[in-house]
Amino acid sequence: MDFSWIFEGNTLDLLLMALGRTIFYTLTGFVISSIIGLLVALGQISRSSITTWLAEAYISWFRSTPLLVQLVLVYYGLPVLLGINTIAWVCGIIALGMYSGAYMSQIIRGAIISIDKGQMEAGRSLGYSYWAVMRKIIVPQAIRRMIAPATNEFISLTKNSSLLSTITVIELFREANTIIATNFRTIEVYLVVAILYYLTNNIIGMAGALLEKRLKTGDELK
Template sequence: MQHVESDSLANNRSVLGVAAGVLITAVALWALVRHFGGGAAAAGYDWDFGSLWKYRTLLASGLGYTILFTIVCVALGLIVGLLAGLGRLSTNPVITTPLRAYVEVFRCTPVLVQLVWFYYALPVLTGIELSAVGAATLCLALYGGAFYSEIIRGGIISIDPGQTEAAKAIGMTRFQLMRRIVLPQAFKKMTPPLMNQSIMQLKNTSLLSVLAVPDLLYQGQVIAHDTYRPLEVYTFTAIAYFAVLFPITVWVKRLEYGTGPKEA
């Protein structure tokens, strides 16, 4: 009971600490806006967030597209990552070598370069035309899958080998071993890093604007060009991303405490 109370207290302190950090950051940002806003006003620029109201439908559709795109890419990335992670556990170099090459290529090149390559270069090499949405989906799914695969592989190999040996001794097949013993335990360890990588996937969607995919940032760029109000538009865009990501980061922090080592 004492350990449960201490974990709950640590959780509450963590959330309060994050909230305090957010409050301090918000105050600092507001001070900067007031400072530079005063300078902008003196130069003939007046802040007017009300001008964005008539574009609310466009902004909402951009935010919805961003969230939907993230969900699809995360789901596909997890499937790719699970298959690649399990494949890399094989002792057959014919399987592990190409999988390792895939992981290293996607982990060691910038995602923006990958997006441009998939949209412009891949159709030339394969003869298959890809839309901007198709190229972006394929790229981010494979990019996320490379990171997910390492998280999954690391979670699996972290399980005590003695459990594997015991399961084999009682006649379990490899599939039964993974399904009943290894994966349930590994999933608890993998959940926080998987969630953190999924947060990165959502932030990576801001790069889709280079392919004219109608996400939140792209719609913001359209509005900024139409209204000549880039400060208000990009400030709102940043706030929208924060409003989506902050609750998720707090939840992930709680998961990290919940899956951490417990004292006996």
Template sequence: MLQQYSFDFSWLPGALPIFMQAAFLTIQILVWSAVISLAIGLVTGQLLTSTRGWLRVPARVYVDFFRLTPLLFQIVVVFFLIPIAFDVTLSAFTSGVIALSLNYGAFFAEVFRAGVQSIDKGQWEASQAMGIPRLRTLRRIIYPQAIRRMLPPIGSMLISLTKDTSLISVIGVAELFNTAQNVGAGTFRQIEVLLLVSLFYLVLNLPLALNTERLNRKLNLA
């Protein structure tokens, strides 16, 4: 069947500017969501390790909810529910970034929690014996060691985040996948359009994967 298919990319020059705009929008979504979700994960990860229940329990509820419910459901809920519940106006772009950030923030929280708890407790006890404050212990002693163990899962999560930006096409954001659907419907060349989109995602993710691996090797050799 594929041998009988005739590939046609004659539509590409006219559609390429649209795809470049969509790629730029996808990068914006990725950057905003990555920065916000990492910040959420860093804070929530520390709350998960707290001995105070009033801090740990709400953090655990948040993490479990966003880890155990579908991301697509969360995107739709944020897009429709937040404007109704809080009487605010949110663009589809902002709603998508919020949903992605909350979802990946929950996963990053577990990464940070596991990384911190993987460090030998003796280092905590030694810091306490020397009178070093907890935050300084985290910043100067724990995280420099834990980051080496956290880097591979963080890199993998960022790659997954890049791919999951396609899910916010469901609320009308004109990122790569949404644009591919529109161009494919207009040109009737769905296969060629999907091949082009896969190339865009590969171009976005390959440098991220390579740099993560390079940094991982550098940190583990240091």
């Protein structure tokens, strides 16, 4: 195996730039998924049957269909349905956010319902509204409990971002295929890409563990 191709021309720069795009797409998609996840989770625990049904329908659709299919529907379907021009990377981020949002909603919902119900009752007895108690008391505590599973979802989203290459988005995996088309070093290129993904996801994992430790999440189990 020969890895000298990494230092030929601007190959290394192209891979690092593609990695930077991958991180940007993933991070932006994760922010969107967190917002969607919070809204869907609140919809699930809402007292409105219609809101609950809509939240459940959202989760059912996005958890039961492949991300690849969702990417294709967003990128190729929107021009047909709405008559608008689509930008590949924007569609990719939106699809990542919507897909991951279904999973984030369950992480957020699980963290919220794990908080003792007595805290809601105590907040209401002090004169706070339901949503004020959620915003000031329940959600801040739930955030600490969702750090570990949210970190795992972030890592999964990073790996899933490689599917953006199917809708012509230039990210790490697509850049790797472009390089392979010029040097024919298939195994070597994919191995380097795998290492880049590995390092990136381990950094994310360490960052999540550090944040979890800083907030002392799980100390009650020790």
